[in-house]
Amino acid sequence: MACALVPRTKNDASVVMQVTSHRLQLAYVSKAGSLTGRLGPVEIGWAADLRDVTWIRDRGDVRGGDHEIGFADGSWWTVDFMGQGWRRMSEVFPARLSHLDPIP
Structure with a gap:
């Protein structure tokens, strides 16, 4: 897995998770163009092969929308x-997985 990078943009940026048929990645979308109504530059900050993602667990018991994502190497976030x-x-x-299921 690649490690997360800090965006090169000096402007504020949104972090967007993208899931394709082969990859899970985080992209930084610069807010530099927000005054013109267009999005600013986009850069990939982190990526993993989707085959390395082994599970996802809903943690709505902690806070609505929270999920844990587990990877083949045993790490999770x-x-x-x-x-x-x-x-x-x-x-x-x-x-x-639900919040009651054990982590595989």
Whole structure:
């Protein structure tokens, strides 16, 4: 897995999770163009092969939208899904767990 990078933009940036058929990645979207109504430059800050993602666990018991994502090497991280359609986000991951299920 690649490690997270700090965005090169000196402007504020949004962090966006993108899931494709092969990759899970975090992208930084610069807010530099927000005054013109367009998005600013986009850069990839972190990426992993989707085959390295082994499970996702809903942690709505802690806070709505919180999920833990587990990787083949045993590591995991917590993300907060928000925005339109966040409730469907976990459907793209393998082995969806509830907060009562043990971590595999």
